[in-house]
Amino acid sequence: MGEFRMPSLGADMDAGTLAAWRVKPGDLVARGAVVADVETDKGVVEVEIWEGGVIDALVVAPGTKVPVGTVLATLRPSGSEAVVASPPATAAAPARVLASPSAKQLARDRGVDIALVRGTGPHGAITREDVERAADSAPSVTPSAPPPAIAPVAMSARVAPPDGAAMRRAIAAAMTRSKREIPHYYLSAELDVEAAQRWLLAHNAGRSVTERVLFAALLLKATALAALEVPEVNGWYVEGAYQPASAVHLGVAISMRSGGLIAPALRDAQARSLDATQAALRDLVARVRAGRLRSSELTDATLTVTSLGEAGVDSVFGVIYPPQVALVGFGRVGERPRASGGMLGVRSVVTATLSADHRVSDGHRGAVFLRAIETLLQQPEKL
Amino acid sequence: MTPEQPAREAMTAAQLRDVVVDALRSVAPEADAASLGDAARLRDAFDLDSMDFLNVVIALHTALGVDIPEADYAKLQTLGGAVAYLASRLEPRVTG
Numbered sequence: 001m002g003e004f005r006m007p008s009l010g011a012d013m014d015a016g017t018l019a020a021w022r023v024k025p026g027d028l029v030a031r032g033a034v035v036a037d038v039e040t041d042k043g044v045v046e047v048e049i050w051e052g053g054v055i056d057a058l059v060v061a062p063g064t065k066v067p068v069g070t071v072l073a074t075l076r077p078s079g080s081e082a083v084v085a086s087p088p089a090t091a092a093a094p095a096r097v098l099a100s101p102s103a104k105q106l107a108r109d110r111g112v113d114i115a116l117v118r119g120t121g122p123h124g125a126i127t128r129e130d131v132e133r134a135a136d137s138a139p140s141v142t143p144s145a146p147p148p149a150i151a152p153v154a155m156s157a158r159v160a161p162p163d164g165a166a167m168r169r170a171i172a173a174a175m176t177r178s179k180r181e182i183p184h185y186y187l188s189a190e191l192d193v194e195a196a197q198r199w200l201l202a203h204n205a206g207r208s209v210t211e212r213v214l215f216a217a218l219l220l221k222a223t224a225l226a227a228l229e230v231p232e233v234n235g236w237y238v239e240g241a242y243q244p245a246s247a248v249h250l251g252v253a254i255s256m257r258s259g260g261l262i263a264p265a266l267r268d269a270q271a272r273s274l275d276a277t278q279a280a281l282r283d284l285v286a287r288v289r290a291g292r293l294r295s296s297e298l299t300d301a302t303l304t305v306t307s308l309g310e311a312g313v314d315s316v317f318g319v320i321y322p323p324q325v326a327l328v329g330f331g332r333v334g335e336r337p338r339a340s341g342g343m344l345g346v347r348s349v350v351t352a353t354l355s356a357d358h359r360v361s362d363g364h365r366g367a368v369f370l371r372a373i374e375t376l377l378q379q380p381e382k383l
Numbered sequence: 384m385t386p387e388q389p390a391r392e393a394m395t396a397a398q399l400r401d402v403v404v405d406a407l408r409s410v411a412p413e414a415d416a417a418s419l420g421d422a423a424r425l426r427d428a429f430d431l432d433s434m435d436f437l438n439v440v441i442a443l444h445t446a447l448g449v450d451i452p453e454a455d456y457a458k459l460q461t462l463g464g465a466v467a468y469l470a471s472r473l474e475p476r477v478t479g
Contacts, residue, residue, distance in 0.1 A: 204453050209444045212453065214433050257413060257430070285434045310432045 002051045002075035004035065006060075008068045009045055009298040011322045012174035016040050017065040017128070018072060027055045028078055034294065036072065041163065041170040042262050043291040045298060054078050063106040063128075106132070167260040175319045182237075182325075183358040186317050187366045190349050191374040193333060197348040199380040215333060216307055217278040219350075219373075221383045223328050224248040224269035226372035227303055232361035233326035233354070233369050234303045242325065242360045247271070251301030251321065252281065254288045262288055263304050263321060264297035274383055309333055315351040325357035326366075328373075394473060399466045406442035410435045421463030449473060 006016050019037040029035055034046040035055075053075035060072045106128050178184075196218050204212045227234040227248045235244035248270040251263035264287075266272075266280050287293050304324060308316040309332035316329035331351040338347040352373060354366045376383065394402075404416045411429040419428060426436065440451050440459070449472045451459070458468040 201453070208450055209437070209440050212437065214437060216433065255432075257411065282434065282438075286438075 001056065002053050002077075003071045004049055004051070004073040004075060006038070006066050006068050006070045006072055007047060007295050007299070009038070009040055009047075009295055010042075010174070011177060012170040013040055013068060015065055015067045016045075018060050018062055019044055020062050021058055021073075022046075023055050023058075023073075025055050025057055029053065029055060029075075032296075038295070041166040042260065042298075043256070043293070045293050045295050047295040049075075051075060052078065065128075164259050171261065174321065178319050178322050181322065182320050184320060184355050185358050185363055185366065187354045187356075187363060187370060188315055188317075189352055189367075189370045189374070190336075191352050191370075191377060192338070192347055193350050193377055194347045196377045196380040197333070203380075211275070213274050213278045214281070217274055217281055218377065218380060218383055219307065219330050220250055220252065220266065220269055220281065220305060221272070221274055221277050222373045222376040223303070223305055224250055225376050225383070226369055228270055229372045230361075230365055230369040232365050233356055235325060235360075236302065236323040237325050237357060237359060238323050245302040247302070249300045249302045251304035251324070252284060253304060253306035253318075254285055257289060262293070262298075263301060263306075264288065264293050265299075265301040267297075267300060303328070305330070309350065315353050317353050318355050320355055320357060325360045326369075327355045329353040329355070394470070396466055396470060399469050399473075400462065402443065402446050403462060403465050403469070406439045406446065409442050410438045419462055421466075422461055424460055425462065425465070426460070443469065447473065 006018075008014075009016065017039040019039040021036050023029055023033075023035045029049055029052060031050060031052040032048050033052075035049045036047045037044050038047050039045075054077070056074040056076045058073045060066055060070065066072070193215075197215070200213060200215055200218060231244040232242075234248055235242060237243075247268050249265040249267045250269040252266050253261055253263040255261055264284055266277070266284060269277065269280075272280060284293075284297070301321070302324060304318070304321050304327045306316055306318050306327065307330040309330055313331055315331040318327040318329050320327050329352070331353075333348060333350045335346050336349050337344055338349065339345075340347075352370055354370055356366045404419070407414065407416050407425065407429055410431065414429045416429075425431060425439075429435070431439065436456070440456070443449070443465075444451060447469060449469065451472070455468065459465045
């Protein structure tokens with residue numbers, strides 16, 4: 001009998017709320033399938049299962065917050081007897097109520113009319129706490145206490161924005177841990193990107209809008225290839241030992257429009273063409289904004305890239321996201337005077353920075369890595 | 384000059400403005416597009432990064448069927464500029 005547990009979706013998560021099930025008992029699921037939506041401090045995440053089989057029982061009801069590691073569902077091997085209980089239909093949530101799916105579900109579970117709850121969240125949104133308060137103040141109705149009925153999954157297209165204060169706390173917890181455990185060192189180098197800029201302009205000139213590549217995609221691809229050359233920056237430091245990764249899953253720091261930051265993994269960045277990198281980046285940004293990230297994307301990154309150049313800063317020295325061991329920062333791409341061969345010219349440059357972990361590498365290897373990025377950007381057609 | 388796609392009915396500036404606002408809303412749903420002035424810089428007003436801006440351009444392309452070369456991005460910096468630019472791109476060609 002297999003078990004599906006609440007996953008840890010990053011160094012800053014110790015509990016999550018099961019927002020909705022995507023499966024019901026009797027369903028056959030393949031490894032890697034999305035089986036549940038989990039609400040975290042950073043929004044709703046689509047959680048994949050890492051063992052195939054038939055869903056035997058859903059142990060945790062939607063709306064329940066449980067610690068990481070809690071069994072959420074049990075599985076049996078496919079092929080065994082399946083007793084399929086068809087789930088009871090439940091009424092749709094009241095329209096025009098600003099509340100997260102989990103708050104709505106909690107209201108249903110506790111018999112609270114959500115239309116009567118006063119919201120204290122952003123824009124008057126109803127939070128789980130508001131529902132709890134309303135439920136506690138209402139005359140107590142003894143629940144008949146059957147195992148929780150499983151509601152059909154509401155594929156909510158829009159998700160209430162995550163709680164800003166909770167996200168800030170989660171980021172602070174992860175960054176505090178990083179600064180406590182990781183002996184950071186920092187390097188900075190100004191990279192000449194004139195050739196890459198010109199190449200990209202010509203590359204995009206004949207293309208329709210949907211096929212155009214952003215400069216960010218070149219920076220990501222060059223970073224991924226450079227990481228193959230300097231494996232000390234690409235991997236995880238776990239239980240006192242460094243585990244280099246063979247593939248480069250680049251965590252791409254993406255700002256959430258509601259505030260805060262998340263760095264989902266662009267998987268196998270070293271193996272993607274520029275077009276595929278661009279497409280993957282576009283897809284990631286869209287899903288960050290829509291609150292539709294998958295759990296593996298939050299846990300797989302082996303090296304993170306942050307680009308604050310568009311915000312107008314020249315350089316950014318990031319804090320490493322454990323268990324990773326390095327973080328690359330790119331500042332503003334712009335034309336600056338550059339002396340070369342006794343002549344002063346105007347070149348497109350970008351400041352690249354590296355924050356890296358002294359337990360794994362030192363400044364010399366870090367410098368080799370940054371130099372490798374610049375060398376790769378001199379031949380953009382090969383990226 | 385090859386014949387254009389089925390001739391589009393001429394759009395008024397107000398209709399074009401609605402199309403641009405819809406494109407912005409699709410990328411930045413939380414922003415207040417209704418009260419936007421014609422001269423406001425879109426990147427600043429909507430906190431658009433280059434990916435957001437590309438998605439706005441793609442949305443305009445999808446809605447209007449016009450291709451917007453990268454070299455023309457500068458003409459889309461403000462709402463008023465974008466409406467004027469799109470109007471010029473949509474004008475039926477008189478000669479071939």
